[in-house]
Amino acid sequence: MRVSVVTxxxxxxxxxxxxxxxxxxxxxxxxxxxxxxxxxxxxxxxxGGFSFGDYLRCGALARFSPxxxxxxxxxxxxxLVMGICNGFQILTETGLLxxxxxxxxxxxxxCKHQYLRVETADTPYTQGxxxxxxxxIPIAHKEGNFFISPDGLKALQDNDQIVFRYCDAEGDxxxxxxxxxALDNIAGIVNKNxxxxxxxxxxxxxxxxxxxxxxxxxxxxxxxxYFGCCA
Amino acid sequence: MLKAKIFVQLKPSVLDPQGKAVTNxxxxxxxxxxxxxxxxxxxEICFETTDRDAVTRDTEKICNTLLANPNTETYHYELExx
Numbered sequence: 001m002r003v004s005v006v007t008x009x010x011x012x013x014x015x016x017x018x019x020x021x022x023x024x025x026x027x028x029x030x031x032x033x034x035x036x037x038x039x040x041x042x043x044x045x046x047x048g049g050f051s052f053g054d055y056l057r058c059g060a061l062a063r064f065s066p067x068x069x070x071x072x073x074x075x076x077x078x079x080l081v082m083g084i085c086n087g088f089q090i091l092t093e094t095g096l097l098x099x100x101x102x103x104x105x106x107x108x109x110x111c112k113h114q115y116l117r118v119e120t121a122d123t124p125y126t127q128g129x130x131x132x133x134x135x136x137i138p139i140a141h142k143e144g145n146f147f148i149s150p151d152g153l154k155a156l157q158d159n160d161q162i163v164f165r166y167c168d169a170e171g172d173x174x175x176x177x178x179x180x181x182a183l184d185n186i187a188g189i190v191n192k193n194x195x196x197x198x199x200x201x202x203x204x205x206x207x208x209x210x211x212x213x214x215x216x217x218x219x220x221x222x223x224x225x226y227f228g229c230c231a
Numbered sequence: 232m233l234k235a236k237i238f239v240q241l242k243p244s245v246l247d248p249q250g251k252a253v254t255n256x257x258x259x260x261x262x263x264x265x266x267x268x269x270x271x272x273x274x275e276i277c278f279e280t281t282d283r284d285a286v287t288r289d290t291e292k293i294c295n296t297l298l299a300n301p302n303t304e305t306y307h308y309e310l311e312x313x
Contacts (some may be wrong), residue, residue, distance in 0.1 A: 093300070099302065103248055105248050148302070
């Protein structure tokens with residue numbers, strides 16, 4: 001699998017993502033945001049961080065980086081694009097994903113372990129993971145409060161586009177387990193074509209043996225099985 | 232020169248947790264009559280030209296493409312000669 005990780009000024013999870021894919025044996029490149037060529041990847045990662053200092057709105061300025069045009073073309077031609085945290089915010093700002101990430105309801109930056117329930121296996125990112133599976137994957141954000149119009153929410157629900165929901169350890173999706181006020185406890189969604197994923201939690205921070213949880217590995221293993229390769 | 236004074240506001244249907252926190256603080260300060268607070272952004276842009284039509288066109292475009300997120304925000308502005 002060929003993976004291109006985009007670095008924006010202010011990205012800070014690009015190397016974490018790079019390390020995970022590299023360690024799993026994939027041909028991985030870091031691509032600077034001023035480049036215009038994605039180097040023919042199978043998968044593009046828009047990593048976490050604070051691109052352009054989160055000025056104006058999170059992800060709003062990254063949308064105008066030269067590489068983003070290539071990312072949009074790649075996604076519109078069916079290429080897999082995974083936006084993590086700030087990457088999710090960038091994807092909503094580019095219009096590749098619907099909705100907006102607003103400031104957390106509690107107004108605080110939240111950095112902690114979080115349980116997520118996998119809602120659908122019908123994506124390249126979750127295929128083979130049983131819906132209802134609970135993953136322990138950390139979150140770290142201040143603007144992760146997913147918001148969308150009532151019609152938009154209904155479309156996400158009807159089209160099975162909600163991929164991850166915040167839940168408790170038992171997999172119960174409840175208000176108590178919602179860390180940021182996100183509508184319908186939404187932690188991650190795909191586009192209608194199911195090739196673009198945005199998620200606030202950080203699977204790349206939960207995918208090596210040296211950290212507390214390695215549940216993120218399930219997502220990377222799903223991608224490998226989608227592309228017919230193994231780590 | 233013309234200055235565009237632009238206000239970008241959250242739509243009424245969107246919760247404003249910052250505004251809510253400020254309302255709480257105002258209540259603590261004794262302003263019990265405060266019912267609601269909404270936080271907005273205020274942006275000033277100075278244009279070289281004095282052509283109001285051209286500045287109006289540019290300001291609309293700037294707001295639609297960058298300053299406001301149509302999912303959650305609305306904007307309005309006024310032009311001022313400087």
